Amino acid sequence: MTLAPADSLTIVSLLPRLLDTNGDAANARVLAQRARWAGVDAVVVPVHTVTDLPDRADIVVIGSGTDADLVAARDSLLPLADTVSAWLAGGVPILAVGTGWELLGDGIDLAGSTVTGLGLVAGRASVLPTRATDDIVVTTDAGTTGGVRLIGFENHARGYTGVAQSLGRIQSGTGNGDGGEGVVAGSFIGTHLHGPVLARNPHLADRLLDAACAARGLVRVGSAHTASVDDIAKAARNQVAVRLGLSSE
């Protein structure tokens, strides 16, 4: 059990050893740093087993692993299912990337077999006609996610079906495979944008932090450091946009 100071955010990173092939576990680090730069203390708690669980979670992230570890990752998640379910019921913001998202869903269809998921999120992962390995640009829905553009990288062989509300529409790339990318379900966000998704798209990070801080009555303040880091993120996004022939911000 990890005890954080009362005025500190607890950011849970689920299975960072198994699910960090693309550095997705760094999303926890990005959230913690942004909180600190904004005057809010934050701790990152890696959770591999129930004994690692903190007394409270303010934000939860889970990332992507290799297909060889799918069953091992699912089996490691099973004892945590009740806790994750309670977090979702309690409105705790959860960001799930790639495999982590798929495992929280109903199941994963592989060539010739299926891995049953935890069934905490609607929909399932199914094989795409071709592997998607490229830059991806998504315009998020104005109502739920502020109508901003997300730019990242995707590398996956499966899409996702049964999404009631996607994170946004594909401008470039593959995403779920049906013109949409990701899922938004209550406080849950699933996405194929891997690696530095929150670093490159700080508005998405701040969306998670806003929800967590509001729930705790904590106030974030702007800082010159955050602004300069976000300028670099914007330059990184614009570089991709220009290469793809899209307008820069």
Next chain:
Amino acid sequence: MPVRYAPAILLGRVARTLARLRKPGGGSAVPGLVVNTIAPGFLASTLNSFPQGLVIVTGSSGKSTTTKMLVAALRAHGASVFTNQSTANISQGLTSALLEHAGLSGRIAGDIAVLEMDEGHGALISGSLEPRVVVLTNVMVDQIDRFHDSDMVAAMLSKIARRATGTVVVNADDLHLARLGENIAPPVAVARYGVTAEVLDANPRGLGYTLTAPTRLAASDGMLLTGVDGRDATVSVDGATHAVRLPARGTHYAVDALTALAAARATLGRSFDVARAVTAISGIPPVFGRGEVVTVRGTTVEFVLVQNPASFQLNVDSLAPGTEQILVAVGSDVRDPSYLWPADTSGLGHVLIASGSKAHDIGLQLMYDGVTVDRIEPDLGRALDEFLALPEPATGVKTIIFSADSMRRTRAHLGLATNEADPS
């Protein structure tokens, strides 16, 4: 060796001369391409013709250092060795390197060939090769957008290993390779090497392998790395302990030395003399970080090459403490920026310039790890000029950490001799 390759070799030499006229020191893949196109059997035929056979060193990381050490150990035993020192490890580059040495008969002088091969290209060209010994270093998640995942890397290494006619040398601590070793059947032998539990415990981040074997190798089952202290290591061979001097700090160099020892024994058989091999390996000139130390524009610069996400971490961790002037450059070879994020770069502390076409992405990674980044300058030439013009550092040497693409551009900008081909 058939004379029928003579026209191809001559044409290849012409292409080489033309390529060098256009781009001094570079363009080395072109002559290889010429020869491979008009005489596709040249490469395999030449490599399979060494009287004491061919040794292939492959794996995600540690190939170059291990190859260098193995060659030194073999030469110390009096063997005449052909090796691809220019790290020309793609087939065109390799053919070009062979062209440098082949007579018009296609034959190359030497008892034995020791080749470093990239796992991807090795798997592509290995089908026609008959290596006597295959040496496997490790499986790390390498160049994610090219190989997708470690299982694919393991499958490619397995394909190369299946070509071995004598011995497959495997890292018993790497679970992928340990499993691969279990599937090798007589008459092909397996030679194993590994670290002790104490050595593993001294590396809290592990050794960088995608999967680490749950148990350690017993002394009776192979060669062991028993201790590492700075640039000094101890190894246990047949119950006797030997001290090895390493070319640089870091457990991965000690593992490279152990790999080279195991490979030398597999290659030399009964004429292997452990003391002779240890002395030769200990005589490898020092390197700092991963790369090399060069003098350019009157100042000393250390080059540190990052080959994959795991080597990024190892390189950051083995940088000399207190290194004051650091430039990090990441180029277009890192297409997927997620490559950079599994690493913890906080140990760098302060980076003067982040550069390369991925300057913004590496800058972000560093800043989120709490590293102070003074400047983001995507123009690598300008970044290098300003970095080299800075006053000498009070501690350490000017250090440039770069990806392969940025390394090539850095060498070109500074007018340094280019490595002949892809360095991975």
